[in-house]
Amino acid sequence: MPDAPIHPERTARALSLLSYLLAEERGDSVPLASVMRDLGVTRKQVAEDLSLLNLVNHGGGTYVIYGELTDDTIEVTREPAGDAMASPARLSPLMARALLLAVDLVGDKLPVDGRRTLTSIRDKVKKSIEGTDLPGLVEIETASAEVTDIIEVLNHGLRERMVVDLEYYTPAREELGRRQVEPYLLFDSNDAWYLEAYCRRVEAQRTFRIDLIRSAALTGEHFEPRASVDLSARRARALSVVPQHPRWAVVRFPVTRARSLEEQGLEVTRMEDGTVEARIPYLDERWLVREILRYAGEAVIVSPENLRRQVVEETRVIRSSYES
Amino acid sequence: MRYSKLMPKDDDKLIRQLSLVSFLLAQRHPVTPRHIHERVEGYAGMSDSTFARRFYDDRSDLEQVGIAIEGADPEDEGEAYFLPEENYRLSSLDLTAEELRALAVALTLLEGRFAYARPLRLALVNLTHGHPDPESAELERIAVSLAPDEEARSLGPALAQLDNAIARGKTVRFLYPTGPDLEPQERVVDPYGLSRIGGHWYAGGRDHERDALRTFRLSRFEGPVRFATKRARDFSPPMGIDPADFRARPPWQLGETVGTATVRVEDDLAWRVARAYPGVAAESWPGPLDLTDSPATLFTTPYADADALITWVLSLGRKAELLGPPELRSLVREKLLALERAHA
Numbered sequence: 036m037p038d039a040p041i042h043p044e045r046t047a048r049a050l051s052l053l054s055y056l057l058a059e060e061r062g063d064s065v066p067l068a069s070v071m072r073d074l075g076v077t078r079k080q081v082a083e084d085l086s087l088l089n090l091v092n093h094g095g096g097t098y099v100i101y102g103e104l105t106d107d108t109i110e111v112t113r114e115p116a117g118d119a120m121a122s123p124a125r126l127s128p129l130m131a132r133a134l135l136l137a138v139d140l141v142g143d144k145l146p147v148d149g150r151r152t153l154t155s156i157r158d159k160v161k162k163s164i165e166g167t168d169l170p171g172l173v174e175i176e177t178a179s180a181e182v183t184d185i186i187e188v189l190n191h192g193l194r195e196r197m198v199v200d201l202e203y204y205t206p207a208r209e210e211l212g213r214r215q216v217e218p219y220l221l222f223d224s225n226d227a228w229y230l231e232a233y234c235r236r237v238e239a240q241r242t243f244r245i246d247l248i249r250s251a252a253l254t255g256e257h258f259e260p261r262a263s264v265d266l267s268a269r270r271a272r273a274l275s276v277v278p279q280h281p282r283w284a285v286v287r288f289p290v291t292r293a294r295s296l297e298e299q300g301l302e303v304t305r306m307e308d309g310t311v312e313a314r315i316p317y318l319d320e321r322w323l324v325r326e327i328l329r330y331a332g333e334a335v336i337v338s339p340e341n342l343r344r345q346v347v348e349e350t351r352v353i354r355s356s357y358e359s
Numbered sequence: 360m361r362y363s364k365l366m367p368k369d370d371d372k373l374i375r376q377l378s379l380v381s382f383l384l385a386q387r388h389p390v391t392p393r394h395i396h397e398r399v400e401g402y403a404g405m406s407d408s409t410f411a412r413r414f415y416d417d418r419s420d421l422e423q424v425g426i427a428i429e430g431a432d433p434e435d436e437g438e439a440y441f442l443p444e445e446n447y448r449l450s451s452l453d454l455t456a457e458e459l460r461a462l463a464v465a466l467t468l469l470e471g472r473f474a475y476a477r478p479l480r481l482a483l484v485n486l487t488h489g490h491p492d493p494e495s496a497e498l499e500r501i502a503v504s505l506a507p508d509e510e511a512r513s514l515g516p517a518l519a520q521l522d523n524a525i526a527r528g529k530t531v532r533f534l535y536p537t538g539p540d541l542e543p544q545e546r547v548v549d550p551y552g553l554s555r556i557g558g559h560w561y562a563g564g565r566d567h568e569r570d571a572l573r574t575f576r577l578s579r580f581e582g583p584v585r586f587a588t589k590r591a592r593d594f595s596p597p598m599g600i601d602p603a604d605f606r607a608r609p610p611w612q613l614g615e616t617v618g619t620a621t622v623r624v625e626d627d628l629a630w631r632v633a634r635a636y637p638g639v640a641a642e643s644w645p646g647p648l649d650l651t652d653s654p655a656t657l658f659t660t661p662y663a664d665a666d667a668l669i670t671w672v673l674s675l676g677r678k679a680e681l682l683g684p685p686e687l688r689s690l691v692r693e694k695l696l697a698l699e700r701a702h703a
Contacts, residue, residue, distance in 0.1 A: 039476035040515040041522050045373060046424045051481045053377075055489050073489055075480040090374045093381035094398035119384035123449040123485035127424040128526070130482035133475035137465045140473065156462065159452045179634050204631060209676050211627035226558050249630050291541065298578060329674035331666065332694045335701045346702045353673070354695040356680050357688055 047127040048076065049084045050120070053091075056102055056111050057121035065109045078104075085109065092116070126163060134160045188251040189230055192218040198235075198256040202249040207322040211249065216241070217258045220266050231269050233261055240264050281316035284323055285337040288313060292333060312337060324349050375401030376417045380426060384447060389431035389439035423526075449485050459487060466491060474511035474518055474560075510560050514577050518553075520584040521562050521577070525550050528594050530567075530587040533580050543581045548573070549594040565594075609636055609660070611668035616661045620668055621682045628678040629656035636660075657682075665690060 043051075051074060056065060070081055085102045092098045099117035103110045126134070138157050192199040199218055204211045216232035223229070227244055234241040240263070288296065293311045296303050301313045317323040324345050327334045336343050378400035383390070396402050396410045405413060418428045418440075427446045431439040454462070466483050469476050483491035511518055517533075524531045530549050537544040550564040551572075559576055566573040587593065624632050633641050639660045662668045669691055672681045681691055 039471065039474060040511055040519045041475050041478060042519065043478040043481050044424050045369075046376065046420070047478070047481060049373060049377065051484055055484065058489060061489070073491055074484055075477055087370055087374050087377070090400065091377040091381055092400050093378065093385045094400075099381055116381065116385065119444075119447075120381060122447075123488065124447055125425040125449050126482055126485065127478070129475075129478045129522075130485070131425075133477075133479035134462070134482050136475055137462070137469055137473065137479050141465050141468055156454065156458050159454060159458075163450055163452050179637065181634055204628065206676075209628075209678055224558075246634070247631070294536070294541070294579070325674065325676050328676065328698070329670055331670050331673050332698045332701065335698075343702045347699050349676075350695050350699045350702070353677060354692060354699070357692040357695065 041129070041133075043129055044127050047124070047130060048074075048080070049087060050124040052076070052081070052084045053088050053100065053117075053120055054123045056088075056100060056109065057113055057117050059113065059121075061111075063111050065111055067104070067107050067109060070109060081109070126160070131160055131163070182245060185245065185248050185251045186221070186228075188253060189218050189221060189245075191253060192251075193221065195253075196257055196260065198254045198258055199232075200252045200254050201243065202251075203243060204247045204249060206247070206325065207319040209321075215254065216243070217261070219260075219264055220269055221245075222269050231264075231266060233258075233264055281318055282339075284315050284317060284339060284342060286313050286315055286327070287311070287335045287337055288330070289333055292330075320345060328353070371401060372417070372420075375399065375413070376421055379417055379428075380421065380442065380447065383428060383440065383442035384444065386441065389441040391437065391439050395440065452486065454486065463487070463492060472508055474508055474555075508555075508558075510558065510578055514560060514580075517577060517580055517584045518560060520586075521550055521553060524584070524586065525552060528592040528596070529590075530593040531584050532587050533575075533584045534582050535575055536579055536581070546573075546575070547587055548575070549596075551596045609639070609667075609671070611662045611664045611671060612660070613663055613667070616663050617665070618662060618684055618687075620660055620662050620684065620687055622658045622660070622672055623655050623680045623682050624658060624675060625678045626654040626656060628675060629658075632656075632658060632675075669694060 042048075052070070055061075055070065055074065067078065067081065070076070071078065076084075082104050085104055089098070089101055091100075093116050097116045098114050099120055100114060101112040135157060138160070189199060191197065196217075198215050200213065200215050202211065202213055214234055214236040216230070216234050218230055218232045220231040221228060222231065227246055230243045230245060230248075232241060232243060233239070287306075287310050290305070290309055290311050293303055293305070296311070296313045301315060304312045306312055315323065315326070317326075320342060323336075323342060327336060327346050328349065336346060379395070382395070382399045392411070392414065395414065396405070396407075402410050402413065421428060426442070428440050428442050429446065431441060462483055466476075466479055469479065473479065480491060521531065523529070528549075530547060532545055532547050534543040535546045536542065537546070547567040548562070548564045549567070550562050552563050554561045554563065559578060561574050561576055563572065563574045565571070629641070632639070633656070636658075639658050641656050641658050643656055660668075665687055669681070669687070672679050672691070673694075681687055
């Protein structure tokens with residue numbers, strides 16, 4: 036698991052393996068592959084933990100388990116003294132934290148009865164660690180109540196294959212409009228959550244950013260899944276929401292912006308005059324003009340020329356509000 | 360004889376601690392330290408003072424993973440210890456089938472995409488008695504897809520080290536871009552918490568040199584995160600610390616407040632501002648001044664960084680106007696004029 040740098044406490048890992056192996060339902064010959072899959076551990080970790088567990092005893096040479104690792108199984112001898120440790124141990128603070136973070140991260144997006152399930156799991160996990168010091172604070176950004184309401188509606192639409200009526204803000208056009216969609220998939224792209232849907236207004240598959248949805252309501256109308264809707268790209272690599280055939284602009288910035296531009300994954304070139312130039316993909320010219328305005332004078336379009344003129348025009352309109 | 364004296368020290372300690380747990384769970388009544396000293400694997404052969412120190416450390420380590428060994432009332436028993444079953448055994452949490460199903464689905468979605476996926480899997484193994492994964496039919500119905508946590512992947516050891524430091528109360532040192540030149544400088548910090556916001560990881564805590572709460576973006580760290588001392592614990596977080604104290608605030612509020620600004624936002628966008636910045640005060644615009652005005656909301660916000668505030672207002676395009684203070688309106692005008700000239 037290269038994307039999971041936080042390892043459980045060693046004690047917690049060993050105790051989890053112990054109770055797993057002490058469960059009589061697994062028989063005396065436990066497949067190694069099952070152990071590795073279920074506990075998310077490597078063969079080396081199993082071997083290390085097993086060599087320790089074989090030495091755990093409760094006095095007078097009374098051991099709790101003896102396990103022997105073969106090529107593809109663990110041959111288990113359960114000692115009567117192990118009964119007390121057959122039940123799983125309490126959640127360690129790190130396990131409890133992982134559960135709570137998971138609930139925060141995806142709880143309200145799960146295809147179940149969203150908030151009720153989310154809240155009840157969180158309450159029960161917290162209750163189970165009452166009295167345990169949960170050191171430090173780790174938190175993952177959670178959706179606001181309004182967004183949670185919207186996701187709950189979308190989830191209902193996904194589960195029941197029901198058309199949803201959206202009130203959606205399109206930044207490039209600075210327009211709040213209504214559209215009916217057939218929802219297919221919720222996905223995240225690290226920066227935000229998105230809905231992949233068939234839009235009935237444009238009669239095509241479209242991607243909607245969840246935080247730009249002002250409201251969502253079920254219409255009560257069911258839809259048949261369309262064969263033309265292709266979710267494979269979204270499922271395979273949800274991260275990529277960059278358009279497939281963008282146009283490109285070259286934009287000059289002061290060097291102090293270089294790091295944040297690179298963090299956005301943009302190609303940045305350092306110029307001799309101390310500035311940097313970034314290649315920025317865009318589909319909609321109005322979107323790029325807005326982006327340039329956002330930098331309040333620090334970003335200057337080098338090319339294409341027509342976008343430079345649009346920046347001037349848009350700037351004049353906005354500046355007129357500040358003349359009085 | 361299964362035991363070898365060549366065993367690494369940490370392994371030795373773990374065997375001793377698990378043997379202590381096993382021993383205490385098997386006792387029907389509290390047991391004296393002498394009894395523990397003589398009977399538990401690993402303590403025999405220690406001097407009384409070494410045993411006392413090790414036993415104290417072992418109790419402390421076990422408590423950190425949620426297993427609390429309790430002392431009996433000295434008036435009744437003398438010095439004696441016991442491990443109630445409820446202090447060891449995981450309660451069922453009374454999770455319903457629906458809740459367990461939701462957690463199993465969450466695990467599947469998060470596997471390989473979540474910094475805490477390993478402890479999450481172990482938690483579910485224990486909660487489900489070894490059956491953490493959902494049914495395959497369940498998986499086919501999932502209409503949710505997550506991106507990998509790219510930052511956790513690249514941060515790796517730094518994130519793990521900070522999580523460890525937070526759990527153990529350890530002060531850390533790291534290099535971080537500082538000052539107007541963004542030169543990497545060593546920062547010494549008591550980390551109180553981690554946050555993942557907008558796909559980025561942040562650490563918050565007390566910066567020693569500035570003696571104030573600061574927030575650091577982990578992707579900007581240069582080099583490794585190191586413990587500042589070899590002590591077991593360096594600090595205890597202040598009581599009542601709230602993540603909001605070091606959570607990323609609106610960029611224009613970072614630093615010392617220098618004034619209060621008022622921004623008018625048209626209502627077809629105001630809902631989004633209110634949702635993104637719930638801490639910014641909002642009130643309805645008194646009403647259209649003329650027929651060209653759209654319904655709008657007034658937002659009032661303290662600001663520390665005028666440039667960041669202007670950046671935000673301009674990002675809202677024609678839908679927003681900074682109404683005051685006058686010096687900020689002048690600044691907006693100047694910036695727009697400069698932008699216009701640069702593109703003319």
